Amino acid sequence: MIxxxxxxxxxxxxxxxxxxxxxxxxxRFAVIVGTxxxxxxxxxxxxxxxxxxxxxxxxxxxxxxxxxxxxxLRRRIGYAIQGHGLFPxxxxxxxxxxxxxxxxxxxxxxxxxxxxxxxAFQLDPAGYAHKxxxxxxxxxxxxxxxxxxxxxxxxxxxxxxxxxxxxxxxxGKAQDDLLAIQRRFGTTIVLVTHDMDEAFRLGDRVAVMxxxxxxxxxxxxxxxxxxxxxxxxxxxxxxxxxxxxLSLTGAGELATPGAADGPEIxxxxxxxxxxxxxxxxxxxxxxxxxxxxxxxxxxTIAAIIAxxxxx
Amino acid sequence: MSLRPANLLRAATLAxxxxxxxxxQRFAPLFAPLTQYGAPPIYDQGDLLQLTLAHLxxxxxxxxxxxxxAVGLGIFVTRPSGAEFLPLSRAxxxxxxTFPPVAVLAVAVPMVGFGEKPTLIALFAYGLxxxxxxxxxxxxxxxxxxxxxxxxxxxxxxxxxxxxxxxxAMPLILEGVRLxxxxxxxxxxxxxxxxxxGLGEVIIAxxxxxxTAFILQGGLVTGLMAVLLYDxxxxxxxxxxxxxxxx
Ligand SMILES: Nc1ncnc2c1ncn2[C@@H]1O[C@H](COP(=O)(O)OP(=O)(O)O)[C@@H](O)[C@H]1O
Ligand SMILES: [Mg+2]
Numbered sequence: 001m002i003x004x005x006x007x008x009x010x011x012x013x014x015x016x017x018x019x020x021x022x023x024x025x026x027x028r029f030a031v032i033v034g035t036x037x038x039x040x041x042x043x044x045x046x047x048x049x050x051x052x053x054x055x056x057x058x059x060x061x062x063x064x065x066x067x068x069x070x071x072x073l074r075r076r077i078g079y080a081i082q083g084h085g086l087f088p089x090x091x092x093x094x095x096x097x098x099x100x101x102x103x104x105x106x107x108x109x110x111x112x113x114x115x116x117x118x119x120a121f122q123l124d125p126a127g128y129a130h131k132x133x134x135x136x137x138x139x140x141x142x143x144x145x146x147x148x149x150x151x152x153x154x155x156x157x158x159x160x161x162x163x164x165x166x167x168x169x170x171x172g173k174a175q176d177d178l179l180a181i182q183r184r185f186g187t188t189i190v191l192v193t194h195d196m197d198e199a200f201r202l203g204d205r206v207a208v209m210x211x212x213x214x215x216x217x218x219x220x221x222x223x224x225x226x227x228x229x230x231x232x233x234x235x236x237x238x239x240x241x242x243x244x245x246l247s248l249t250g251a252g253e254l255a256t257p258g259a260a261d262g263p264e265i266x267x268x269x270x271x272x273x274x275x276x277x278x279x280x281x282x283x284x285x286x287x288x289x290x291x292x293x294x295x296x297x298x299x300t301i302a303a304i305i306a307x308x309x310x311x
Numbered sequence: 312m313s314l315r316p317a318n319l320l321r322a323a324t325l326a327x328x329x330x331x332x333x334x335x336q337r338f339a340p341l342f343a344p345l346t347q348y349g350a351p352p353i354y355d356q357g358d359l360l361q362l363t364l365a366h367l368x369x370x371x372x373x374x375x376x377x378x379x380x381a382v383g384l385g386i387f388v389t390r391p392s393g394a395e396f397l398p399l400s401r402a403x404x405x406x407x408x409t410f411p412p413v414a415v416l417a418v419a420v421p422m423v424g425f426g427e428k429p430t431l432i433a434l435f436a437y438g439l440x441x442x443x444x445x446x447x448x449x450x451x452x453x454x455x456x457x458x459x460x461x462x463x464x465x466x467x468x469x470x471x472x473x474x475x476x477x478x479x480a481m482p483l484i485l486e487g488v489r490l491x492x493x494x495x496x497x498x499x500x501x502x503x504x505x506x507x508x509g510l511g512e513v514i515i516a517x518x519x520x521x522x523t524a525f526i527l528q529g530g531l532v533t534g535l536m537a538v539l540l541y542d543x544x545x546x547x548x549x550x551x552x553x554x555x556x557x558x
Contacts, residue, residue, distance in 0.1 A: 050463055071467050073465075074463060079460070081459060084460075098464055102465055102466065102470070148464075
């Protein structure tokens with residue numbers, strides 16, 4: 001669990017992070033979103049002490065982060081940044097082994113860990129372990145960057161616009177992979193982005209920042225239905241907020257059991273995608289299909305519409 | 312090593328130099344047309360091989376000293392604690408390069424006497440600049456993202472320097488060493504004016520006795536050594552840095 005308490009950072013006359021408090025429960029995914037220059041990176045970097053705060057403190061699992069030397073703290077916290085920051089003179093395997101080496105793991109422990117991670121990120125160890133970063137595609141480099149951040153099994157992973165350099169299709173895939181990885185390893189993640197869609201897609205909780213202040217830190221749906229500040233409503237999008245709300249719920253959650261007909265809708269699809277599909281087919285209802293191919297139930301446009309307004 | 316043209320040329324140059332140094336008299340017919348009144352066509356006032364080795368040794372000792380000092384200084388002024396010494400160090404090193412080596416000799420002889428010492432001092436000062444500048448540029452241009460990643464993963468300042476910054480700056484540093492070496496192979500010939508053992512002796516003997524063959528022999532051996540050394544450091548550089556630089 002990460003507890004950020006009244007953190008503040010000044011550069012010269014400007015307060016870049018202004019009295020920010022937030023808690024990320026163990027195993028949760030928090031996203032910090034805001035415009036460029038709003039202080040997101042500075043806030044994130046105060047968690048692993050790449051930046052030392054002027055006031056306030058950070059607790060990880062109840063321990064003040066200032067209780068140990070900064071570089072030792074950082075070895076326990078994964079850190080991945082935009083453009084991956086892979087070492088060009090080291091192979092993929094050596095890059096991933098960076099923190100385990102710093103921690104003095106034995107080769108016998110490091111090797112299987114590298115293989116496990118490469119498999120988890122869909123990179124065949126035989127083909128990729130001994131490649132150099134410049135021999136990989138942008139998407140592969142980014143995956144190795146995240147694998148490296150996770151190498152020493154950190155309980156906490158900090159990510160600063162990790163997908164910023166990827167094109168939209170690869171980015172979508174990278175986001176899905178990250179969610180799968182998080183579920184698999186149970187990592188607590190804090191991710192910084194300026195992309196609201198990314199924030200809504202990834203975050204259990206989303207923090208909206210502007211000019212160093214945290215305007216609201218809440219579940220994504222609550223940001224839409226109960227914005228704490230007009231700026232939050234503007235930043236999360238007023239014109240398409242109903243659709244955004246629909247995108248937060250899966251079709252499976254709204255399906256009513258029983259007889260069903262109409263076009264097939266995967267249970268994992270969002271209500272937004274389900275609505276789009278029904279509109280496209282000119283149907284007023286569809287069949288929600290489980291992943292194993294069985295029918296879960298009926299989903300009507302009326303039910304979706306009812307879900308698209310704030311409770 | 313494959314038999315590519317570059318390797319053949321390399322081997323031929325080395326063979327030529329070695330052949331001349333080991334059996335100089337065999338080359339006498341080649342140089343004879345350059346001499347007059349029956350003067351010796353091949354340098355005969357000392358052993359060419361020994362002079363060459365002494366020359367090489369002087370240059371290498373000076374290069375090791377220049378490299379240690381220049382790289383050390385380059386590292387120091389690119390650390391936060393040394394940043395304020397950057398302009399001063401730059402100025403000093405530049406003086407070392409612009410001050411003519413002959414003048415350094417003139418200043419050094421009264422202090423340390425004749426022989427190898429003043430030559431070493433002159434070569435050391437003259438060789439600092441290329442290595443220092445390249446070390447600094449190499450360290451300064453190290454991608455910020457990379458440094459942040461290194462710190463973010465928990466490397467100490469020292470681990471970051473040794474594990475990331477220096478390896479990435481290495482090609483440029485070696486390039487500086489290479490440049491410095493080649494310049495000094497030539498410059499070292501002036502050491503003979505203050506009685507240091509070296510190929511300058513051959514050239515000076517030629518000048519004094521008006522023997523063009525001697526002058527040419529001193530110049531050629533020096534030149535071939537410079538070419539071979541330049542090539543050797545280049546090979547080392549490519550071997551060390553193969554991975555860091557996309558082919
Ligand atoms: N080391 C620094 N020195 C001075 N100003 C800084 C420094 N780091 C960040 N800033 C300033 O702080 C503000 C917030 O920066 P940052 O946290 O990087 O924002 P974001 O990640 O949201 O784009 C910016 O105006 C930036 O220029
Ligand atoms: Mg940023």
